[in-house]
Amino acid sequence: MSKKILVIDDEFGLLEVVQAYLQKEGFDVFTAANGKQGLLLFSEVKPDFIILDLMLPDLSGEDICKSIREVSNVPILMLTAKVHEESRISGFELGADDYLTKPFSPRELVLRVKSIFKRVSGIEKSEHILNYNDGDLRINKDTREVYKKNQLITLTPNEYDILLVLASNSKYVFTRDQIIEQAFGYMFSGYNRTIDSHIKNLRKKIEDNVSEPCYIMTVYGIGYRFGGNNHEAS
Template sequence: MKRRILVVDDQRHMANVIKFNLEKEDFEVILSHDGGDAIKKAFDCCPDLILLDIILPKKDGFQVLKEIRKKTITPVIIVTSQEDEEHKVQGLDLGADDYITKPFGIKELVARVKANLRRLEYLNLPKKSNIIASEDLVIDISKYEVKKDGQVINLTLREFELLKFLALRSEKVFSREQLLEEVWGYEHYGDIRTVDVTIRRLREKVENQSGKYKHILTKRGVGYYFRRI
């Protein structure tokens, strides 16, 4: 069965170019040209991945992402013409899995799409029950579920992947570059700032609000690691 990609871009020529090239890679492509329609298609068409432009009529990409994240963990790649870091960080903060800046090369875009879909396929593989417990935190890999103090935490696909990767290798320190390669699945296209933002979002969800981290720790000048308590 073909993987289905929802491409959201108000520039119809750009959307058609993306559609043409993704179809050459044997993807099924659905187009949307405004924010309201994008939200409807995100839920009605059940895409496997969404390419989401920021500047859209009716509702901008950030508003669309907020609505999407209320109901689905479908991977979302933000497509933006904004070079400044603020826009990229805002997208990641709202739950985007990745971003790409216009103008981009088609090969880079296809690589991003395939990398994110590979991660999704891995999560859908049958697994034996595998539970990692660390004090108040319980990570059930087979159920794709994380609980804190017995309550289920709502994580995005990327946040879960990052937490799982670190927890399975507790006490081992990984640089941001290593995490970008291992968790995001590509080496050359990513921005290490993506890792910092995702770590911060994870900490907000799995750590106590006191600011004293117990599980996801920083080795100054080196990277991040998970401490199993």
């Protein structure tokens, strides 16, 4: 079954070009020219991927992203004419998975979509569950599901990939650039400070006390390491 992609942008010419390129690659593409229409299609279509413009005539892309993240971890790639670092940082804090700055190459957009789908699909199966702190935190690498105290928690693709990199190498201290390289590869276009935004969101979801984390540990002056104690799941 073809993957469904929702594109929300108020530039009709851009919508037509992006739709054509994505359909050529076999995706089912749905388009919306404003935020309200985009949210309606999101509810009706239940897309597998969203391409979202930040500057829309009715609702801001940030507000749309926030609304979607309250109910879904569907991958979101943001399009923006804003080039300032802080604009990107705020988008990642809301749960965006990638950014492209306008103008951009449609071929690069397609590559980024495919790259994120590849990460989300979990092609490289592990066939086991990572179990930490006597089952307090469990990571199913086959299904990309994470459980905290036996409750399924919702992580964005980026949050999951960062967690998996750290948890799979619990004795290793990663710099931000190393996390980017291991989790996202060459397709990542953000700043290394965006890792801090993802870490902040991760801690809110998996830590009992974000002020005294036991899983995502800061190594000052270097980066981050994983602090959970691993036990193989039975």
